[in-house]
Amino acid sequence: MSQRKTADHERLLGWLDDPSDERGMRFRLDDGSWQRLTYRELARRTLGAGAALADAGVRPGDVVPLVVPGGEDFVTQFFGLLAIGATPSVLPLPLALRAGEGYQSQLKAITARIHPRHAIADPRYHDIVGENVARIGGGTEVIAPRYADRPDEAPRAWGDLAVLQFTSGSRGSPRALRVSVANLAANLRMIGGWMDPVGHGAVTWLPLYHDMGLVGGLLGALTLQVEHAMMRPEQFVRDTPGWLAEYGRTPYTSMCMPNFGFERVLATVGPQHLEGLDFSALTAVVSGAERIDPAVLARFAALLGPYGFDVRALMPAYGLAEGTLAVTGVGKGDLPRLVRVGGLERRLGEKLDVRESAELSTEPVDEPWNWQVSCGPALESARVEILDEEGAPQPEGVLGEIFVQGPSVAEGYADATPEDLARLGDGKLYTGDAGFLLDGELYVIGRLGDSVKINGQNVFVEDIEMELVASGAVSKRYATVVAGVVRGEPRVLVVTERPLGDRLEDVLSVITSFTGDAGRAQVLTVKRGTIPLTSSRKPRRRSLWLAYLAGELKERGDS
Template identity: 70%
Template sequence: MSHDKTADHAQLTGWLDDPADDRGVRFRQDDGSWSRLTYRELADRVVRAGAALADAGVRKGDVVPLVLPTGEDFVSQFFGLLAIGATPSVLPLPQAIRGGEGYTNQLRAIAGRIVPKHIVVDHRYSEVIRESSDELKTGAVLLEPVHADRADEAPRAYGELAVLQFTSGSRGTPRGLRITIANLAANLRMISGWMANTHYGAVTWLPLYHDMGLIGGLLGGLTSQLEHALMRPEQFIRDTKGWLTEYGHTPYQSMCMPNFGFERVLARTKPEHLEGMDFSHVRSVISGAERIDPAVLSRFVRLLEPHGFEASALMPAYGLAEGTLAVTGIGPLETPRLVKVSGIERRLGEKLDIREVTELTADPVDEPWLWQVSCGRALADTRVDILDEELSPQPEGVLGEIYVEGPAVADGYLDPTPEDRAKLSDGKLYTGDAGFVLDGELYVVGRLGDSVKINGQSVFVEDIELELAAGDTISRQHATVVAGMAGSVPTVLVVTERPLGEQLDEALAIVRSFAGDAAHTEVLHVKSGTIPRTSSRKPRRRALWLSYVAGELKERVKA
């Protein structure tokens, strides 16, 4: 085995051979208390889990789905598989699949690709998994998390594939993404060098079947043996204030969540809740995974600033599963920049009209939907280019498709189509995201597939949705915006599960301010649960748009 491969495996599982006694991981319990295992105790459980998995018949190279909630068992089974050379594939829990995405359909799409021999399942979900497995005739053996009585005889092996990441994304059915040991190790080194945490990590609540939760929330802290803490997503939802309190009383250095997480904190936390707390030790607050709203981040700074928090701790980032996770990020102690861009010029390959540049602070900017938040510079060993429609690199200030190249770019899709190979292969990734670079920093505008061309200009639904939400015209929990060509007519559609009432005219006026008179604009009020969503709660815009053009999207009552 080459030195590089040895170093890559050490990046992931080296802590098992030299575990720390003075640091550990805390796990939130159902009653609100915390349990804690030192890294030495955790390593012992991992090795014993690996022995039990091997005894059950799991072998090097096997892909083993995990259906486990965040907790001690997840950590031991995930690393136990890696330790014996097998590949974990983290699946959503049954209750995480809603909005028209049946759990059996999810399993069918996955099982048809990997035909697993074993599935590790928490006892609470074993019945639904067994029923689905029997229906699909996979022949998989269901294993509950177990730990062997011995540790010294546990086999150790080095596999090639670290994770098989299934992601439906916002635009399709679940697809398997091959993340090799080399990909994951490279991204973890990039993240570690970027964030530069020393002793304490984070209190993470993000779901572990999502790349941001698994790699950014869990693996980054554990493989560096930082003092870390894990909550389940529903615990964060139920006790958002309790999550923030952990930071106020313990010197955890990092936070990591998408925009809706910040919105949740702001909705559930009042200034008086923070009396006696200190947030001066929080040095890296990573925001990403969805469009970054500068108004929300400003309010977050304003809430915590009286208690020692500084805006320079905000580190907006850009990443995606196909990049393993992180691609770009604001550097430590750098205050993120905002750029005001005219909404008129949105042609790929043409220079944008940059109106103003400022810094993100506690003071909100006017018209936040016109401002783009910097996602920082490319992380180590990563190249980011902006391409026009002819795939030619563009200079700074020009809108185009974001292209990524580097060692952390995923190995590829499982059973790739020619289109898949054209998008992702040989460490090169055409992301399908639109953005621009200014002073070396990346600004992400939106998904190319979630835009519509009107008079030659790309109108991005994220821009429209952000303005609608900024004025409380819609709630993004219950509404979304989709766009496309309905026949030969460019169309922008607001789909809401709650009636807009008197705000209907305002919503249409906002949409028309982006789309102009050349597009058809419409608001549909549909029944609750109509908007399909991914397991990470992003709207599946393409599925919704296809339902609309097929005539299947029915208005509940007149909005």
């Protein structure tokens, strides 16, 4: 516990001491209207929240789970905790997970590591949070967001731990990640220097229990006190045209979302929704968090192009929770680069066959699954290297593991294992992601754990899945590709919750084009809801593969 205010605390919490009267945040309400608070009003509410939390018994150094939807209460409770020296741990809302069992597992993971004395839950979630906490034991008190009408008397303390961030679970079980004030402040400086929001920020809808939503969607703009707006994910899904129209009517400069968000826009927004809108102020559109599809970005730029949008606003990026968030990103105003890489030349530590390069435009490239999108150079204060299987740095154009070093790399995991300590610590991170560098820019191929070696080459399931989806053979919403070795034989498995019918042979043909005769292709049709998902709706491939090996995946119709 630190008792001294530092420049890092100032970067994160300085807005509370010098809030703006002119700029503020808008919050989308349930009836579709917007509520706006200036930063001065928001700061007063936040300090009032801190005073009330202290009255409730929250003390400096406490870690407090936060189960609150995006809105005013989230901002005030999150920063109210930080202002009194406590640490928020943002949890998914119960509705964000597919079943109660998944939600209870999240709570168990937290209480096993931090044994919280308090948890803050929106009243609509109080009972479900309270019931699950009571089953686990430990005497956690569940309280609602609260405020005291004496913000000037709120106690102030300067903690070292900014966030206990639970990872989404796509790389295994959710892990508790310690993100220090210094880590978070460093990443916020990196993001500010890269995106350079001026006057207006974004209309964010991303879930706040993930690093992309919390750090990129909210904290980056709020701590700079730019004009900003917040919606909840379900509001974005229900009214995607309305969300996009906010950009066309107001000069918000930034947008940040995974490939799913761009796909949602393309599926729901047409020219009839765009008449009279102007997107020329939108200069920083960040795509990340999952495999970037160049065809989707091209179609998005083409949709908005007639209404003032410049394709140079697109800024593909790479980041992960263990890096706090951002690691690399295409520079503002630069055209993102694409390279076409030979399909099977994917041996770690060997030079790739880069056959063609191009710049992203409004015209989609042919066979987009064969193209890799640049995620840009390392951001300021970050260092990125590519390592072979022995951990030796590799030259440009060679495939290997992405290694990151810098002040924004998180402190480490709570209750870290020896393997965790070897992977993450002292500002160094072995990501477990595969990629390569070209002209100083990073290209991300996929997870090393989501690949299988065939004839000494790494075949990545993301490549196979992308081609299957692009060809129309499967739906990404209902099918997932996993791979591994069974009794010495490489195997690629497509798990689908919808029967493939006459598309079965096409699917097997696509897989064989990657594996040749050295691997076995298999399709398994399962019941709806079988594919395990993270709280960000990404497939938990590792869990799915282990269930397959254990014989727990049943063909549809089996008992």
